Amino acid sequence: MVSFLPTLGRAIWVLLGGILFTHLGSYMLLPFFAIILSSEKGLSLGNTGLVLGAGSIAFLIGSLLGGILSDRLGRKLTMVGGLLIRAVGLFGFIWGYSFLTLLATNLVAGIGGGIYAPGAKAGIAALAKEGTKTTAFSYRGIAANIGVTLGPLLGTYLLTKSSTVLFAGAATVYLILAVAHLLLLERECIGKDCPQVERGGIRQILSDRPFLLFSIVTIFVWALFTQFTLSLPLRAEQLATSRSIGLIWTTTSLLVILFQGSVTRFFSKHLHPLSTMAVGMALIGTGLGSVALSSSFWHLLGSAVLFTLGEMFVMPTSDSIVSDLAKPERIGSYFGVSAFVFGAGEALGNIAGGQLMQTAVSLNYLNLPWLLFAGLGLLLSGIYFLLSRWQPLAKPLTSELERQAERSAAPIRRKQKT
The missing domain is CATH 1.20.1250.20 (MFS general substrate transporter like domains)
Incomplete structure (x- = not known):
C-alpha cells in the first residue's frame, strides 16, 4: 500500500x-x-x-x-x-x-x-x-x-x-x-532573510485579471457545492428518507478516500486544468439535476455519487490553478483570497438554496431548484471550456502531460543549440 x-x-x-x-x-x-x-x-x-x-x-x-x-x-x-x-x-x-x-x-x-x-x-x-x-x-x-x-x-x-x-x-x-x-x-526564513513583500498586496491581487475572473466564476461553483449539505437533506426530508442522509455522507466520503488519487492521476495527465473543471462541473450539474428524478433513498445516493465524482475533478484542480496563477512571493495572499471566495460562495449558496427550496414549496413545484442547479452547473462547465481558450488564463496552466512533454523536449532543444 x-x-x-x-x-x-x-x-x-x-x-x-x-x-x-x-x-x-x-x-x-x-x-x-x-x-x-x-x-x-x-x-x-x-x-x-x-x-x-x-x-x-x-x-x-x-x-x-x-x-x-x-x-x-x-x-x-x-x-x-x-x-x-x-x-x-x-x-x-x-x-x-x-x-x-x-x-x-x-x-x-x-x-x-x-x-x-x-x-x-x-x-x-x-x-x-x-x-x-x-x-x-x-x-x-x-x-x-x-x-x-x-x-x-x-x-x-x-x-x-x-x-x-x-x-x-x-x-x-x-x-x-x-x-x-x-x-x-x-521555518521558511528568519528576519532579514525573509523576502520583503510590498504593502497593498490584496489590491494588486485584485488587479490580476485572470485570477480575478477565475475567482468570480468559482464563487458560483462553491455556491453549487453548498447544495449538497443544504438542499439535499431538505430533499431527503421531502422523500421521507432524512434518517438515512448520514449514510450518503459516509458513502461519498469513502469514495473520495478510496478513489481521489486514481481519478487525479488520470485527469492530471490527460486534461488541461480548465477542461478538468469543465468536466467536473458537468458532472456536478448532472448529479444535482438528477435529484429532480429521485423518488427514493437509492436515487438520492446515485445522485450524490455522481456529484462526488465531479467533486474529485474540481476540488484539487481549483487549488492547483490558484497555485499556478499566484505570484510566488504572494502565494499565501492568493490562497487567502481563494478561501474568502470559497466562504462567499458558501454564503451565497446557503441563502439562494434556502430561498429556492421555499419558493419551490410555495409553487408546489419541488423540481424547480434542481433544474436550476443543473442549468447553472452546465453553464459553468461551458464557461470553463471557453476560459480554456482564453490565453491569459489558460497559458499559465498546463496539464501534467504537457509538463512531461516540456521536460522531455528541454534536453533536445539544448542539444540543438549546441
Whole structure:
C-alpha cells in the first residue's frame, strides 16, 4: 500500500496531517454545535444563528489576514498562531453561557481557523515537487474526508460524557497540531532573510485579471457545492428518507478516500486544468439535476455519487490553478483570497438554496431548484471550456502531460543549440 503513495516530502505530509485533524476537530463539533447552543447554553434559535454566522464571517476575515501574514511572517508561524487562537476559542465555549460571550468566543475560533487555512494550502503548493502539485492537493481532499468521516463518530462518543469534554477534546486537537507544526515544520526564513513583500498586496491581487475572473466564476461553483449539505437533506426530508442522509455522507466520503488519487492521476495527465473543471462541473450539474428524478433513498445516493465524482475533478484542480496563477512571493495572499471566495460562495449558496427550496414549496413545484442547479452547473462547465481558450488564463496552466512533454523536449532543444 505504501508503495503506491507519492513521494511528497515530510513537510507536505505534516501539512496533510494538519488538514486531516483540523477537519476532525471541526466535524467533532459541527453536527452538535447548534443543538448545544440552543438546548444547553440556552440561546434562542435566532441568537444561535447569529453565533454560527459570526463564526463564518470571522473565518472569511481570518483567511484574508492569514494569507497576508503567511507572506510576511512565514507560513509556519502563521499556521501555529491560527491553531492556537482556534484552540483558545474552543476552550472558551466551556465557560461561556451568555449570548455576547458565545458570540465573542466563536469570533475568536473563526478567526483562528481562517488564519490557518491559507498557509496550509500555500505550503502544499510551494513545497510540492514538479509534477506532484495536483496530486498533493488530491491527497488534501482525501485527508479532509477522513477527518469529516471520523469527526462525528468521535464527537458522538465525547458528547456522551458531556459538552465540556467535547469542546475540550476539539480544542486539544488544535493544541497538539500547533505543537506538531512548531516542531516538525522548518521555518521558511528568519528576519532579514525573509523576502520583503510590498504593502497593498490584496489590491494588486485584485488587479490580476485572470485570477480575478477565475475567482468570480468559482464563487458560483462553491455556491453549487453548498447544495449538497443544504438542499439535499431538505430533499431527503421531502422523500421521507432524512434518517438515512448520514449514510450518503459516509458513502461519498469513502469514495473520495478510496478513489481521489486514481481519478487525479488520470485527469492530471490527460486534461488541461480548465477542461478538468469543465468536466467536473458537468458532472456536478448532472448529479444535482438528477435529484429532480429521485423518488427514493437509492436515487438520492446515485445522485450524490455522481456529484462526488465531479467533486474529485474540481476540488484539487481549483487549488492547483490558484497555485499556478499566484505570484510566488504572494502565494499565501492568493490562497487567502481563494478561501474568502470559497466562504462567499458558501454564503451565497446557503441563502439562494434556502430561498429556492421555499419558493419551490410555495409553487408546489419541488423540481424547480434542481433544474436550476443543473442549468447553472452546465453553464459553468461551458464557461470553463471557453476560459480554456482564453490565453491569459489558460497559458499559465498546463496539464501534467504537457509538463512531461516540456521536460522531455528541454534536453533536445539544448542539444540543438549546441
